[in-house]
Amino acid sequence: MSRDRNFDDLAELFAGRIYSGSKGRIRLALLERDLLEVMPDLLQPARGLQVLDAGGGVGQFSQRLALAGHQVCLCDHSERMLAAAKQASAKAGTSTNMRFVHAAIQDLDTSSMSYDLVLCHAVLEWTQEPQVVIEQLLRLLRPGGVLSLMFFNLHSTVFRSLIRGYLDKALQGDFKGSGQGLTPVNPLEPQWVLELLQRRDVSVFIKSGIRVFHDYMHKDVRDRRNESDIMELEMRYSRLEPYRSMGRYYHIVAGKSVET
Template identity: 45%
Template sequence: MSQSEDRNFDPLHQRFKKNIYASLKGRLRLEVLWRDVQQHIPQLDAGRPWRILDAGCGMGHFSRRLARQGHELLLCDISQQQLAAAEVTLNQGGAMARYVFRHMPFQQLADGETEPFDLVLCHAVLEWLADPRQAVAALQQLVRPGGWLSLLFFNRHALEYRHLLNGNFKKLHSGDLAGEGKYLTPDNPLVPEEVGDWLQQAGLQVVASSGVRTFVDFMHRPTRDKMTFDELLEMELRYSTLEPFRSMARYIHIIARRKPTE
């Protein structure tokens, strides 16, 4: 499987650091993801260390929370700068013996180099890959039978809605919604229904799903700026699991489980 066309974020590292990880939307994303895994993955916080893979780890903020629960993590990324930043992030939490960093595509791990994991995280990665469907198949191989997948991806429906609001009808008529390289719009915004089919075909059962940034991106900025983070988070957590708001969110978060060996 070739990953030669997968997006490497080395050139965009500083932009990601500022616009995603250090921003309101990044903080909201982290809290929704954390709520979901704590609610829907049994025994994750029961005290037994899990083997966890963070596939395309970015700067490692989510993994740091899991490490603080005592879990053992392997973090991989094709961006050297992102991986170096993740090491700094996790160093701030101590207990470095629990972390292993690998500068490589996560798809290569599916070739049998390592034992499958209790939990695999793949957050905001699929939409930047040349072949996201094959990547889902690789993720399935990395989850042990009975194990879990936390999958977050950019929602094409939300992008289309944004173009409608902005009057970008020419863009919609073209059908090409990929980003333009220097911006943070992904190369392959994904249709949630298609991703659900890929998961099912790979033998992964969807247990729960949430929207991430269900309304914040659509608010008038002066109105949003008057709100506290806690006020926005309260409403985000409330509406993230409710339709039709979930289906229109900027990102979709899916918790899936690989079927146990029969």
């Protein structure tokens, strides 16, 4: 049984914070852009991939894949999040293409099923042992398959603490959340994840920062600006250093070689 955080107590708040407003729209747009560059036919109907949405929450992204005809398995550690995902799937008309599993990623059976595409978005930062989770995801990925990893970026966490005056955190070098709210318990350094993938002979195709400046803008300023302009600039700077490394989240699209 996993000791990792689930969101039974915060399911509605969590889903609302993530997917409502410009934050969610930017996040989903960049995830889609990155994946379509690697898999151009991903949203074309009837391609029929096997997709795992690991820690998928309410399934905002994977529902689009189910609508395109892919077979999606969504697993989540939270019963309430899973119930919300089932409800959203029924409303979207994707139930026939989606299967729901109440389980932590670490507990999924790797002997009977593997996937062409594995999504793991905003999950690693809530786990106690992210390396164990990444290695499990790789076991679930078929040779030649694609892995989409998005995680809370430690560099952004440090910078926001500094500019907001949370200097005690910086002096102590402790940027972990308490686990009681929506601050992740284990923000990750992108280079650590990239080096882990390299050691596992996984090819990295795309590296992007997600919300490289949006979350640093003062709300009053942000609300006065055109969201389409913000979106365009987020797209423009998402892969340009040093902005990429300052994204609130970091997105990696990687592939497992056929010989693996």
